[in-house]
Each structure stands twice: as C-alpha cells, then as structure tokens.
Amino acid sequence: MTQEVAAGCSPVPPLADPAEIAFSAVNAAFGSLGRVCMALDAQFRIRYASRLLEGLVGADGLARLRGAPIEELLGPELFGPDGPLRRALMAGEKREGWRAMIPGAGDGPRLMSLSATPLQRDPLGVCDPAAVYLVVLRPDDEAANDLATSVAGSGLISRAPAMARIFRLIDTLQHSESTVLITGESGTGKEVMARVVHAHSPRRSGPFVAFNAAALPGDLLESELFGHVRGAFTGAVRDRVGRFEAATDGTLFLDEVGDVPLHLQVKLLRVLQEHTYERVGDSQQRTANARIIAATNRDLRKAVADGTFREDLYYRLRVIPMELPPLRSRREDIEPIARLLLSRVGARTGRALRLSPATVRALLSYPWPGNVRELENALEFAATITAGQTVQPEDLPREILEGAAEARPAEAAAPPAAAPGAGAAVHVLEPRPVAPLTPHAAGQDAERARIERALEAHRWSRAATAQALGLSRSTLWRRMRALGLG
Numbered sequence: 001m002t003q004e005v006a007a008g009c010s011p012v013p014p015l016a017d018p019a020e021i022a023f024s025a026v027n028a029a030f031g032s033l034g035r036v037c038m039a040l041d042a043q044f045r046i047r048y049a050s051r052l053l054e055g056l057v058g059a060d061g062l063a064r065l066r067g068a069p070i071e072e073l074l075g076p077e078l079f080g081p082d083g084p085l086r087r088a089l090m091a092g093e094k095r096e097g098w099r100a101m102i103p104g105a106g107d108g109p110r111l112m113s114l115s116a117t118p119l120q121r122d123p124l125g126v127c128d129p130a131a132v133y134l135v136v137l138r139p140d141d142e143a144a145n146d147l148a149t150s151v152a153g154s155g156l157i158s159r160a161p162a163m164a165r166i167f168r169l170i171d172t173l174q175h176s177e178s179t180v181l182i183t184g185e186s187g188t189g190k191e192v193m194a195r196v197v198h199a200h201s202p203r204r205s206g207p208f209v210a211f212n213a214a215a216l217p218g219d220l221l222e223s224e225l226f227g228h229v230r231g232a233f234t235g236a237v238r239d240r241v242g243r244f245e246a247a248t249d250g251t252l253f254l255d256e257v258g259d260v261p262l263h264l265q266v267k268l269l270r271v272l273q274e275h276t277y278e279r280v281g282d283s284q285q286r287t288a289n290a291r292i293i294a295a296t297n298r299d300l301r302k303a304v305a306d307g308t309f310r311e312d313l314y315y316r317l318r319v320i321p322m323e324l325p326p327l328r329s330r331r332e333d334i335e336p337i338a339r340l341l342l343s344r345v346g347a348r349t350g351r352a353l354r355l356s357p358a359t360v361r362a363l364l365s366y367p368w369p370g371n372v373r374e375l376e377n378a379l380e381f382a383a384t385i386t387a388g389q390t391v392q393p394e395d396l397p398r399e400i401l402e403g404a405a406e407a408r409p410a411e412a413a414a415p416p417a418a419a420p421g422a423g424a425a426v427h428v429l430e431p432r433p434v435a436p437l438t439p440h441a442a443g444q445d446a447e448r449a450r451i452e453r454a455l456e457a458h459r460w461s462r463a464a465t466a467q468a469l470g471l472s473r474s475t476l477w478r479r480m481r482a483l484g485l486g
C-alpha cells in the first residue's frame with residue numbers, strides 16, 4: 001500500500017499547495033476503487049479525509065472530523081491510547097482487514113473494513129510531512145447487505161422475510177401510540193424490539209421505562225408499578241414514584257406480562273381503559289400518560305383458557321400483536337446475526353474476529369433453543385477461547401458442537417433457504433467436511449482442546465478458567481481428569 005501512496009504522490013506537478021494536491025491524487029486513486037482515504041498526523045488526528053466520507057457521515061460530519069482524533073470516527077477500542085491499531089502504527093507496522101463501526105448519517109452505523117499503515121517518506125518531498133499515517137476504509141460488503149435490512153442504529157439485524165414484515169410494521173407504527181404486545185420464545189429479541197418500537201415512535205424523546213413482572217416478589221409489584229405513599233406499608237418510609245409515572249411522555253415496557261398476578265391484572269386493565277390509577281396507600285387519582293408495550297414468552301391465549309390471565313386484559317394489550325419467530329425457524333438470520341454479534345464482541349477487545357466456514361456450518365446446524373441470546377453467549381465464549389482471529393468449531397461451547405452434530409443428518413437433507421437478495425446460500429460456504437462434529441471421541445478432542453486453550457489463556461488458574469467456561473470448579477476438575485488434563 002505504501003508503494004501505491006508513493007506512486008500517487010510522486011507525479012504531482014509543483015502547483016499551489018503540493019501537499020493538498022498529493023493527497024488529492026492518492027485520494028482519487030483510492031476513490032476509484034470505492035475506498036475512503038484518510039491521512040493522520042503524528043497525534044492520530046485526521047489531517048485529510050476524502051470527500052467520499054461525506055456520503056457516509058454527512059457533510060457536517062466530515063467538516064467536524066477535520067482535525068479531530070481518529071478515535072472519534074473509528075472508536076477508542078482500535079485507536080484509543082491502548083488501541084491495537086494505534087500501537088501497531090506507532091511501532092511502524094501496517095494492519096489490514098480490521099473492522100470498525102462508523103456512526104453513519106441517516107441510515108445508522110455502518111460496518112467498515114479498514115487498513116492502516118505508516119506513510120513512507122516520498123522521495124520528491126511533495127507529500128505533507130505532517131501526514132504520518134494512512135487509513136483506508138471500505139464498506140464491509142459481507143455486512144453491508146445485512147445492515148441495509150437492519151432497523152437503523154438499533155443493533156437489530158435480519159434477513160428473514162418474517163422479520164422484514166415486522167420491520168415494515170414498525171415503520172407503519174411511527175406515528176402511532178397504540179399498545180403493542182410482543183410475543184416470542186425467550187431470547188428472540190423482545191426487549192430490543194420494544195426499544196426499537198419506542199425509538200421509532202412519537203415518544204422517542206421521552207423515557208423508555210422497563211418493568212419486569214417476573215423479577216419482583218408479588219407483594220412489591222403493585223407499588224413498583226404505581227408507586228406508594230409514605231406509611232402505606234412497613235418499610236414505606238417516603239413517597240415513591242412508580243414506573244407508570246416515571247414513563248410519563250414515554251413508553252412503559254411491561255416485560256413478562258404473563259407473570260402479572262390476577263389481582264394486579266385488574267388494576268392494569270383499569271389504567272389501560274381509563275388511564276387512571278392511585279399510588280398504594282393513596283386516594284388521589286392520577287392520570288397515566290405512558291404508551292404501553294408488553295412482552296411475554298408465555299402463550300397468553302392458553303393462559304386465558306386456563307383462567308390465569310384475564311381475557312379483557314389480553315385483548316387490551318394485543319391491539320398491535322407482534323410475534324417474533326424463534327431462531328430455528330428463521331435460519332437465514334443465524335449467520336448475519338452471528339457476524340454482527342462477533343464484530344461487537346471483537347470491537348470490545350479491539351479484535352477483528354471471523355467465523356471459519358466450518359463454524360458457520362456448525363452454527364447453522366444447531367437448533368438454538370435459547371435463540372439469539374444463546375447465540376450471543378456462544379460467540380462471547382468462543383471469542384474468549386479462540387487463539388487467533390478465526391473462530392473454529394472447537395472454540396464453540398460443547399453443547400453446541402454436540403447439538404449441531406446430532407442435528408446434522410436431518411439438516412443435511414434440508415439446507416436453510418436463503419432469503420431473496422441474501423447472496424450465496426449459506427450452505428455452500430463450507431468447502432470441507434466438519435471433522436469434529438460426529439463421533440463421540442472427536443467431541444472429546446474438541447472439548448480437550450477448548451479446555452486446554454482456556455487454561456492457557458488463564459495461566460492454568462482453575463478458578464479463572466472455570467469462570468470463563470461457565471463451569472463450577474469441581475466440574476472443570478472432573479472434566480480435566482476425564483480428558484487426561486488433570
């Protein structure tokens with residue numbers, strides 16, 4: 001890359017501002033390849049940035065960035081004082097193929113692939129001597145397709161047609177304040193979806209207040225929801241605002257609404273119908289002004305049939321029903337979500353992590369009973385374990401490898417369908433068979449390798465390793481002995 005830069009700089013005629021012209025020439029060369037080019041000074045401030053960046057961050061964004069530290073654009077994980085890219089450049093090394101999110105204008109953050117290098121001095125001396133480093137960005141093509149279908153800036157991503165319908169629904173709800181009921185299995189993204197609905201609603205500048213009916217003991221629920229006055233019960237030493245009041249002008253997210261006990265369901269129904277409530281121990285009627293989004297992983301229709309959930313409340317809540325499908329029935333989402341989550345996990349530690357084709361195949365073969373949350377945990381685990389930049393199948397938690405192996409024969413007959421426009425179907429990504437997925441002995445090898453790597457990563461401290469692997473110390477010890485590591 002440095003040769004290209006020198007070549008870009010050298011033929012520049014000695015015009016008014018040779019340094020500007022030199023950068024403009026380099027920029028034109030990279031620009032024709034669709035690359036954004038930036039020159040940084042020795043303090044890692046942006047000295048020049050190509051106009052192409054305007055298309056990504058907007059004209060204001062571009063003007064603001066001139067002279068600003070590069071970490072403002074590409075994040076402190078990579079370019080902060082301890083950032084790996086800053087360190088590499090200071091050591092005179094170049095880095096290629098890293099990834100970073102940039103805060104885009106309009107269509108939300110964009111995932112970019114970036115390369116950075118120290119600039120060589122040009123023999124003709126036309127390049128600006130204060131420009132010390134060069135950073136080249138290009139939109140990450142793999143991710144661009146998926147990010148295009150994500151709800152701007154929400155961190156939600158999807159290729160699945162079933163989810164596209166939900167995204168369209170959110171769009172049509174932009175001017176609505178109707179009550180929404182989000183249903184779906186645990187870990188399907190109900191809470192993120194509720195936040196997205198709020199962020200796309202007329203109340204987006206108001207608060208988003210979450211209330212989890214399953215997380216509190218029954219006798220505290222009412223005062224948590226409606227507030228209480230001093231002396232209302234033992235321990236009520238002062239007046240307290242409830243979540244309804246805290247959510248004034250915003251959204252109240254009633255999470256796990258299926259767990260609200262019957263006596264409180266009556267009060268909830270009243271707020272939904274009449275918009276009034278009282279604090280516990282108070283007779284003063286208050287007006288509720290909160291938009292309600294409720295969520296549950298229970299089958300509320302069945303709860304109604306069983307008599308544990310009020311039918312009238314059920315219909316009051318499901319004015320706009322939104323059902324999130326489980327991950328196993330939108331398998332085209334597994335790969336893009338995995339890549340997004342992995343890039344997030346990697347960005348936290350300044351690493352550009354990739355999935356090997358065999359890993360992608362293992363992820364696609366697993367049924368994900370814990371949905372996206374389970375996928376997130378598995379990738380967090382794999383990122384801790386993996387030694388290099390590429391996550392291999394043996395870096396995945398054991399149950400996923402084994403679950404994938406069990407599911408494989410059936411899955412092989414029915415590869416996942418890629419959504420229109422989703423690019424190459426995921427099943428063609430795997431050029432070679434996945435070795436450790438079938439026999440029991442191979443599963444053991446994978447587990448041994450995984451535990452060994454974790455032990456090495458934690459300098460053979462069993463306590464730290466057990467914690468990283470999510471095992472108790474005694475289980476780790478037992479597994480180590482069984483695998484001949486003890």
Ligand SMILES: Nc1ncnc2c1ncn2[C@@H]1O[C@H](COP(=O)(O)OP(=O)(O)OP(=O)(O)O)[C@@H](O)[C@H]1O
Nearest residue numbers: 155156157185186187188189190191192297372373
């Ligand atoms: N489509 C998606 N794209 C990216 N991340 C997602 C997506 N769906 C869910 N997630 C992530 O998965 C995790 C679980 O999501 P969330 O907490 O919203 O699930 P939930 O349905 O509320 O689960 P539970 O019923 O267990 O409370 C979160 O970290 C969320 O950011």
Ligand SMILES: [Mg+2]
Nearest residue numbers: 187190191255
């Ligand atoms: Mg939740």
